[in-house]
Amino acid sequence: MSDKIIDLRNRIHKDDFRFVLTPEHWNVLYVAEGVEKHHLVTVAKDGELKGYAAFLLVNLEQAKVYDVREIVAEDAEVLSQLIDQIVARSIKDNVDFIFARTCEDSYKKVYDKKGALSFPESVVMIALLNPRALLSALSQDTDGGKTLTLSIEGFDPVTIRVGTKGIAVVTDEKPDFSLSTDSKTFLRLFFGRTSFLKEFLRRRIALSNILNLTTASRFFSMVRHDKLYIPMGDWV
Amino acid sequence: MGKRITASEKNMKSEESVRTLKHGEETAHFNVLNLSFDPWGTEEDWKRRYLLHPDFDVSENVVIVEENGEWVGGGTAWFREALLKSNKTIRVYGAGDLYVHPDHRGKGAYSTAMRSLNQLAQKKGITLGFAYPAIYRVPSLALPKYGFAKVFYPMTHVFVLNPEKFFQFLISRAKRAYFPEKFNGMLFKLRVLFKAPDDTREITGLFRIEKGQLFELNGAQTEGRADLIVKAEVGMLMQTISAFYLKKRALILSVFPALLKRRLGVRFSVRFLRAFLGL
Numbered sequence: 313m314s315d316k317i318i319d320l321r322n323r324i325h326k327d328d329f330r331f332v333l334t335p336e337h338w339n340v341l342y343v344a345e346g347v348e349k350h351h352l353v354t355v356a357k358d359g360e361l362k363g364y365a366a367f368l369l370v371n372l373e374q375a376k377v378y379d380v381r382e383i384v385a386e387d388a389e390v391l392s393q394l395i396d397q398i399v400a401r402s403i404k405d406n407v408d409f410i411f412a413r414t415c416e417d418s419y420k421k422v423y424d425k426k427g428a429l430s431f432p433e434s435v436v437m438i439a440l441l442n443p444r445a446l447l448s449a450l451s452q453d454t455d456g457g458k459t460l461t462l463s464i465e466g467f468d469p470v471t472i473r474v475g476t477k478g479i480a481v482v483t484d485e486k487p488d489f490s491l492s493t494d495s496k497t498f499l500r501l502f503f504g505r506t507s508f509l510k511e512f513l514r515r516r517i518a519l520s521n522i523l524n525l526t527t528a529s530r531f532f533s534m535v536r537h538d539k540l541y542i543p544m545g546d547w548v
Numbered sequence: 549m550g551k552r553i554t555a556s557e558k559n560m561k562s563e564e565s566v567r568t569l570k571h572g573e574e575t576a577h578f579n580v581l582n583l584s585f586d587p588w589g590t591e592e593d594w595k596r597r598y599l600l601h602p603d604f605d606v607s608e609n610v611v612i613v614e615e616n617g618e619w620v621g622g623g624t625a626w627f628r629e630a631l632l633k634s635n636k637t638i639r640v641y642g643a644g645d646l647y648v649h650p651d652h653r654g655k656g657a658y659s660t661a662m663r664s665l666n667q668l669a670q671k672k673g674i675t676l677g678f679a680y681p682a683i684y685r686v687p688s689l690a691l692p693k694y695g696f697a698k699v700f701y702p703m704t705h706v707f708v709l710n711p712e713k714f715f716q717f718l719i720s721r722a723k724r725a726y727f728p729e730k731f732n733g734m735l736f737k738l739r740v741l742f743k744a745p746d747d748t749r750e751i752t753g754l755f756r757i758e759k760g761q762l763f764e765l766n767g768a769q770t771e772g773r774a775d776l777i778v779k780a781e782v783g784m785l786m787q788t789i790s791a792f793y794l795k796k797r798a799l800i801l802s803v804f805p806a807l808l809k810r811r812l813g814v815r816f817s818v819r820f821l822r823a824f825l826g827l
């Protein structure tokens with residue numbers, strides 16, 4: 313079963329920044345088999361898995377709570393069916409309330425319709441520890457373009473060629489210009505939380521030559537990861 | 549065996565040292581977590597988060613801060629692989645269970661533990677660090693000092709089946725939050741409405757703030773004596789609290805329409821207003 317679940321998650325969230333989920337991680341972080349009371353509900357159509365929800369029954373501040381580790385659904389209708397299954401089970405288990413944290417704003421209407429209270433309560437915070445390794449993992453063969461030196465406060469500069477279709481971390485090339493910023497601005501741009509132009513106008517990004525503005529902007533659009541998918545089960 | 553991290557690897561004070569947990573110290577670690585978080589969780593929770601976690605070894609992942617040989621705090625790093633859109637993977641870590649022994653707070657053990665976790669991760673070739681604090685707790689304010697940026701606010705959805713229990717849960721969480729000391733001695737009355745298709749239930753609580761913390765009162769107090777009376781639908785209340793911690797603009801955008809639609813009602817004394825405005 314875990315193979316089908318992992319396949320479905322990878323298919324639905326294929327474009328998202330996400331943690332690699334192995335069957336071992338699934339067994340410990342999501343179903344917690346042999347440790348706590350766990351549930352797994354699924355929705356299938358024509359024998360094909362379309363959605364699942366993994367949740368644990370936990371005691372929280374003297375209340376019986378369903379802690380939803382993850383809900384993956386192909387569409388709103390599947391999500392609605394999964395929520396109905398969770399609520400039906402919660403009544404049997406005499407649960408006081410159900411907690412679910414999600415990364416997709418697009419499904420908020422489904423939760424509203426089902427009577428959930430929705431509010432932001434947690435924040436995903438990220439620290440940049442090795443920009444060279446991060447950008448090297450995005451490197452690909454590139455021809456032409458311009459070369460920039462990226463200086464992020466607190467780290468050694470990284471030289472990058474920005475081609476028409478991708479970027480490449482290079483070592484022996486003379487840069488055409490340099491780009492400086494801080495790690496917070498870099499991360500917010502990398503994860504699509506702000507725009508290059510906004511940060512440039514706020515002077516959180518400095519260019520050695522303003523004529524290279526479009527190349528700098530293209531660099532950030534090429535490395536950008538707009539969607540971040542880290543369900544509750546991965547929050548350890 | 550636990551490994552000692554050398555003085556040159558961290559900005560430590562002369563009396564502090566940092567090491568990783570040794571095999572055989574698992575129970576002591578579980579006990580100090582429960583003492584520090586009051587409570588942290590059950591032995592089963594600990595087993596799942598620590599011993600059963602794939603690729604986890606207490607002597608590699610758990611950092612201990614000592615002061616003059618005494619265990620004063622620590623933190624844990626969980627290592628994972630993450631997928632980028634290029635389909636290549638990078639190594640990341642999740643920082644968690646940062647704690648300071650109640651007898652040693654305010655001396656910098658938290659900072660030492662957090663810096664040591666980042667250094668441990670960098671030594672292991674980690675690219676990004678992750679943390680997931682609640683927006684109303686101190687770590688969300690403290691973590692930027694250690695390079696963490698607020699990147700994403702996931703949405704929490706709650707289905708309430710037992711309003712009394714949920715109300716008590718909210719109060720227990722509020723008791724752990726910090727309130728500005730200018731509100732010390734003030735009385736607050738909270739009237740929360742839980743609406744269901746066939747029923748509306750109101751639950752009331754009365755509280756006093758002392759030394760920056762919330763205390764629930766049991767005695768009968770009149771509305772007239774409270775410095776702040778808030779009446780709200782539970783959903784509105786949760787949105788308002790979140791907006792308060794997110795930013796002023798979010799607070800204004802959520803509170804004013806709610807006041808106009810009477811989903812939120814607020815009455816306050818002159819004393820409260822003066823304290824709120826800092827007069």
